[in-house]
Amino acid sequence: MISKQKTQYIQKIWDNYVANQKVHDTKGNELPNIDEERLAAIVELKKFINDFQSDKINIYQFKTNVDSFNKRNNLWGFTATKGQMFFNQLVKNSESNIKELTKLIQETIAEPKNLEESFTKIAALEEYSQNIYSKAKDKRRAPNPGSVSYFLSYFWQVQDYEKWPILYTSLINSYRELELWNETESQVEAYKYFYLLNEEIKKLLGSYSGKDINNWSAEHAFWNFKGNPNKQSTAKLKKEEVEILEVEEEKIITVSTSFELTDYLIPKVAKLIELGNDKEKSSSSKGSAYEKLVCEIFKQLDFEVNILGQGSGRNPDAIIKHSDDDTAFLMDAKAYSNGYALGLDDRAIKEYIDKIIPSLQKERYKKFGFIIVSNSFKSNLDSFINEITWNTDVRRFILLTSEALLYLLAYKTKNRISTSSIIETLISLGNPIEAKDIIGKLDDV
Incomplete structure (x- = not known):
């Protein structure tokens, strides 16, 4: 009653x-x-x-x-x-x-x-x-x-x-x-x-x-x-x-969750968005710190992370792998406070793919993707993404916001979600992947 x-x-x-x-x-x-x-x-x-x-x-x-x-x-x-x-x-x-x-x-x-x-x-x-x-x-x-x-x-x-x-x-x-x-x-x-x-x-x-x-x-x-x-x-x-x-x-409602984000993040990684928005550091210093932090988060998501980063020639910032699913992603982290636009990076991205995918295939990886992480994205990359996924071995090109990446880590920590399920989540969502998309996918209904 x-x-x-x-x-x-x-x-x-x-x-x-x-x-x-x-x-x-x-x-x-x-x-x-x-x-x-x-x-x-x-x-x-x-x-x-x-x-x-x-x-x-x-x-x-x-x-x-x-x-x-x-x-x-x-x-x-x-x-x-x-x-x-x-x-x-x-x-x-x-x-x-x-x-x-x-x-x-x-x-x-x-x-x-x-x-x-x-x-x-x-x-x-x-x-x-x-x-x-x-x-x-x-x-x-x-x-x-x-x-x-x-x-x-x-x-x-x-x-x-x-x-x-x-x-x-x-x-x-x-x-x-x-x-x-x-x-x-x-x-x-x-x-x-x-x-x-x-x-x-x-x-x-x-x-x-x-x-x-x-x-x-x-x-x-x-x-x-x-x-x-x-x-x-x-x-x-x-x-x-x-x-x-x-x-x-x-x-x-858009970003409503059943928990507080910071309850499931260590202080270091919780500062990712703040770091991406920092306007006082030099672009190279900020970029390097942001790349390292993004790579650290992917490690905490239980990916094998090979950091390439600045000074390694024409390479993506990292290669992240999960051998259980025969899956590898090329990853770039972009610390742009005003939002990332493709600009001159399109040719470099194609070069990364042509250079690195063959070596990953020799390691017996079969499924490939490309991830760009940034606080936000300010241009429509649909035509470029379609060209990449049509003409290369990359089958998923993912635009992932910093906040969405943090929510992925929080759900992984909170619900003990497997890396396979994280990959499944990433490839199932449309671009750009924002925090609300991760919440909608992973939060209890």
């Missing part, structure tokens, strides 16, 4: 949502027609599920189809850690018994007949994941059992969005703020508590608003809740004040 005081808080959260009617995706982009877009997306997603259930496509094809679709239609946050990454790790750790996993996924993602059956399905996948996770030497490469309820409830909602709410971490965090959440020992207990609490909140809001409140309406209201239920409603503000408030809220 929700207390009278907490009921009033929930009503204020609803009033703020109704006044703003704004929903954002995990990257901070406004989704004005999210419900309509979800209904259209469900039609396509159901086809993938049906084809998988009827063995028209195998689990690898199903995984790829779901991944590709959600990257183009990020309407549920499935591209983040508890969705696609969990699925990838499940499959990768089950290649020796892929038939068993296929059968398990087919059975568990099928819509439950009732709430009790949902618990049986969650328990089955949780046990399977826990068995892999408990035996894994490197937990970062294993499917985290804590992702099971989100993963399954996503597929159930696709099949019946009115029946099944998705257990988002962001919703649990909101409930914690309101002291409505009881910590649980298992994913079954978590989803049971969440489901019943969600039903109670829907009834409460339905009675308050005089409307039929569905899972999506309740979800959207709490998505934008930031821990202050007494936040002033924009309905009574002047136009100018509304615009200011919306801008401030959008900034928060």
Whole structure:
């Protein structure tokens, strides 16, 4: 039973949502027609599920189809850690018994007949994941059992969005703020508590608003809740004040995380952005210090880093490698306070590639990329990037901001993310990769 005081808080959260009617995706982009877009997306997603259930496509094809679709239609946050990454790790750790996993996924993602059956399905996948996770030497490469309820409830909602709410971490965090959440020992207990609490909140809001409140309406209201239920409603503000408030809220949403960045960085690397913006040091001194710090961060991301840097002739600043994935990146660090533009570097970059890739191929590396790290980028490099990826062995050309690199390191430290998953994240995002993109990909949904 929700207390009278907490009921009033929930009503204020609803009033703020109704006044703003704004929903954002995990990257901070406004989704004005999210419900309509979800209904259209469900039609396509159901086809993938049906084809998988009827063995028209195998689990690898199903995984790829779901991944590709959600990257183009990020309407549920499935591209983040508890969705696609969990699925990838499940499959990768089950290649020796892929038939068993296929059968398990087919059975568990099928819509439950009732709430009790949902618990049986969650328990089955949780046990399977826990068995892999408990035996894994490197937990970062294993499917985290804590992702099971989100993963399954996503597929159930696709099949019946009115029946099944998705257990988002962001919703649990909101409930914690309101002291409505009881910590649980298992994913079954978590989803049971969440489901019943969600039903109670829907009834409460339905009675308050005089409307039929569905899972999506309740979800959207709490998505934008930031821990202050007494936040002033924009309905009574002047136009100018509304615009200011919306801008401030959008900034928060754009780089909103479940943690403080500096809590997971050592002081030395935390100064990367400040170093890139430094206007007092000479360009060569600043450039050298910035390069070394970027290389240090890649080492902390568990890459093998060969520093070339200034004074080594026409070379990139470093070569960063990960032998487990047969992957190597050529890397340049650009300490430009006003933003990096390509300029005369295009010819040098081509020379780097022609000179270094053959030697890396002799070392049996098979996949190659090029990374430029800078505080910001002020020119469109699309045509140049297309030329490089079309005419050379470099298949990914990545523009990575300093802040995004720091967030990569923070997530790696916080969640013990593997280097393989970091590479997967980098190659899956469009340019330039900013902090909000890393947050949207790696933060708990």
